[in-house]
Amino acid sequence: MSEQDLPSNAPDVTPRVSPSKSGTRRPRNTLVRAPSNWLVADTSHALDTNRRITQGYIQLAQDVQVLLDPDFRPGGASRVLNNWFAFAPHASQEAGKGMLGAHLARAIIDAAQGEPSESVQQALQRCGVSGPERLVAEKVGDTLRWFGLSHDVAASLGTLLSAANLDVLADPRTLWISTWRFARVLYEAPGATALEAAEAVARTMEQMLLDGNVAIYSDIAGAAREYLEWRKRSGANAVKPAQVVEGFALRGARSDEARRAWMYALEHVKDSPRPTDFASALPGVGGQSLLVAAFALFEDARLAANGSDRDALIACANNYLAWREQHDAVQPAFTPATQPAGEVPRSALMLAMTPTLRLQLGPVAWELSDYTATQRDRDHNFLTSKPTEYNWAVFEDRWPAILNAFELGYRHREGLWAMPQPLIDSLDLIEVD
Template sequence: MASGRAKLEAMLPMATAPEPLLLDMQARRPSRVAPLPLPDVHGFVASPPACAIERNHIITAGYQQFGALVQDMVDPAFRREGISRFAPNWFAVGAHVSNTGGKNMLALERARALLSARADVGEVCAELGLGDMGERAALVLRPILARSGLTSALSRTLLAMLLVARRQISTVSGVDPRALPRSLRRGADLLVSADARGLSERIDAVMLTAYNALADGNIAIYADVAGAGQDFFELRNASGPFANDESLFGALGALWMPLDVASFVNDARDVVAFCRAHLGDFDGLCGLTARFPQGCLRRGLALLAAGFALYEEAGRTAEPRRKNLLIGGANALLVLREQRDIVQRAFEGRAPREVARAEIFRLLTPFLTIQVGPDCWRFAHWADASPARRARAGIGLERFEPAASHYNWSVFEDRWTPILSFFERMYAKPELVWIHRVEPDPRI
């Protein structure tokens, strides 16, 4: 695993990529899930394809394979029926999230190609079947850009950027118009901040930054969490299911921390004990970050070891409610590892030819969605769902502005609870993850 991580850290942000096949969700219910081979994550990370969208295709397929392997472990009926009515595991949900990320990357590629041709906003709207939306949006943009001293050409550019991306990801009708003024102003500020000469180069810098951040995060999470999953299943396939925590922690500790196995085992014990004490307690699981702040564990991989232990226990548990709670606890541990310890680096900094990554995600936060079949989770709906969240964002109930505009997805604390809420939504509709499987689709 170490060599794969070293290779990953040495990789430079990706430039533009061609448009290969992506994965899309096809509504079909398989009659049976065939045994899946264990993906070679370490080999993939050591020598990944140069094209980020091609990498995403492989990563999404890998998550789907791991998802089937873990669900087969926790639900004996899954292999026979090809569907599970228990809570889906992190890897199975991750296939859908990775697929959404791939669509975002493809949208950015298409938007860059479109805008490089200097398409007028009217042409963009006509191509997307948006009728007179461009003219109506121009009325919103004109005073904003006048205050910023920016040109009407820039206003058309900013609108096209948003519309093209939203059309590719989901329906344009899902855009909250209240978010547009502030978001467009932020987009203008990003273009001004770009270290580039002309408008087209500034646009390219903004789009490239978003593309690179998504691509870097995609492979970083897969290398770490799926790489740990490969290690876990290789050990499990060699020795059989782990009967208790100690045998699992000892085996993983010997692989991951051979010079200090005892410390690793103690860390994993502490994590799994806390998680078991808070099963079914959403606020308690959210408190994982306070109980185990970043850097307090000798090795963050103890979070993953504890998660695999809970998956193993779920497989030994017959009582449905407790099985679901154990799966949910394991998922929360994997989410904490990937979001706080791993992907955070992809949201920060600024590589050559880029703008500030954190500001890109501040711009995009009100429009973030995750698609699982026909179900679409929207960050904006989560942020607006309660007065407490609006107050947290500093928004009074009387103001005509979405709370999501005052969050930033690049800040871990701003996305930790929403991500756990998204998983809770999937627990209420577990069949969706399996019915709407990820399949190659040449139409994308």
């Protein structure tokens, strides 16, 4: 699947940018004002792609839930356990917030070309950063000033965390370690000036999130669309689970591997906790085969005799989908085999971002800091807070946390259907004379 296959019901905004050797460049701002017109245009690639992906996930979430819950109506809520695709729009939205933060960071950098700001607050104000995001950006930016950064550079890096969890920054250990890591990434960034280095950091964040967003959607959403089309051709609700593992030919999947994964899930569906270490439990079973097994388990759930069995089967299917998502699809975006030219190390950037991560799930929010509060102190050092001991770029750190977020969503299954609204429509950019 390519970007041409993404849902196309979002506005078509043609970018007014031109490529250069160091990446996408926008016209330099020579006036002390918010460059809002070109900023909106510059969001067309990453943010518009993110919006279409989020909308595509919403459609798939509804289509799959109709399969699992005959009483479900698109646009409503379901008491049946949420399928994986009901979580995906919320995760995609968080990626979009990060992309928006990167765009605002680059707006601050461009504005600084005309005249440097006299404070972090001025840098944020003249580029339209407002609301709760402004509070986070100010706190991070003001702290970054202690590392000798200019107001504009500090403010630009602050906006990268503008959608983050503000409460976790109340812990001075988390605030100091996170900002120190950002400063270290900046000092190692390519660029002849501090502003160019800050732009490299922002560009890395935007591209990393875009790469992950597109990779997951192309892989898992693409497989789901193929499955739903195959299912229609094969008799819709007349399809049996065994028919899926034998007859649904997904590229890269093997029917023997899919059957093995499907049978394993049926044997362990009532285990507590549910199986999650599929590298050990199913050695040699590829991720694409896990997708086929997940679709078969959705058919098992549809046919389950009671709600408990149905929910357990959905949860097993979700774990297979999530494993493929995290272990195979998104990992190369966080830790590419080679560092892309003009970028900073993505793993180091993600390490700086990790402590503040949060995921809005309808009316509730999952926060990494809440999760780590329930875990052991890894380094037994009071000077380091627990959230700073994790790196979201590392699969072993990320996987248990993802499963924890799923459990929170399951406890609020009906509220999870309050789907996120488009970010682009909510851009609140302020013109400053």
